[in-house]
Amino acid sequence: MEAKREELTQLQESLQKLFEETRTNLTSDMEAKREELIQLQGKLERPPIAFHTHHVANLSPSTNEIIIFTKSVINEGKGYDTSTGIFSAPVGGLYQFSVHICLQVGNYAFIGLLLDGKVIAADSNYDGDFYTCSTFGAIVRVKSGEKVWVKPTTSDTSRSLRQDYYRMNTFSGVLVNY
Known part of the structure; x- marks a missing residue:
């Protein structure tokens, strides 16, 4: 037992x-x-991050002068500053940016999209007989707090931008993935 x-x-x-x-x-x-x-x-x-701006303040920007788009159509996440022309990423992630620039007849421009001072996309634009517009952009990983802006990339430019009822200069971006 x-x-x-x-x-x-x-x-x-x-x-x-x-x-x-x-x-x-x-x-x-x-x-x-x-x-x-x-x-x-x-x-x-997490809220969506997206901005779309238009209306350039200075139609004859000099080299190293940020092109400031002063009117926001949308600014979800409050990342774009219409007074400086700079987008500051509220959160890190994969972003898509797009720039659309229009020029006066006979002008040419070399414009870049910059991430914290480094060109990540660039475009040149010229037509001697007509107003011309071009679009360029990039998909890039951006860290929280990093800045993105648009500016002429060379002094070899006779850049008189054109905007009117038929042509808009725009800068936009959207967070694609965290």
């Missing part, structure tokens, strides 16, 4: 140990899944 009692006690201890190990593993797994859900919820709660 004593041997059976000892055997039952050992069995009970083994079962108790197995139960505790299972409970610990399940608790750990549940905590990991809870953390994953919190991270996913955070991603879903």
Whole structure:
């Protein structure tokens, strides 16, 4: 009888140990899944980041002068500053930017899209007989706080921009993915 009692006690201890190990593993797994859900919820709660601007303040920008687009059509996330012409990324991620520039007849321009001072996309534009417009852009990974702007990239430019009812100079960007 004593041997059976000892055997039952050992069995009970083994079962108790197995139960505790299972409970610990399940608790750990549940905590990991809870953390994953919190991270996913955070991603879903992030607001969209997008801007679209037009109307250039200075139609004859000099080299190294940021082209300032003063009218915002949309500025979700408040990243674009209409007083400086600079987009500051509110969050890091993969962004798509687009620039559309129009010129007066007989003018030419070399315009760049810059990320923290480095040209990430550029365009040249010229037509001797007609007003001309061109569009260029880039998809680029931007860190939170980094800045993006548009400016002439060379002094070898007779850049008189054109904007009227039929032509708009624009600068836009959208966060594609976090």
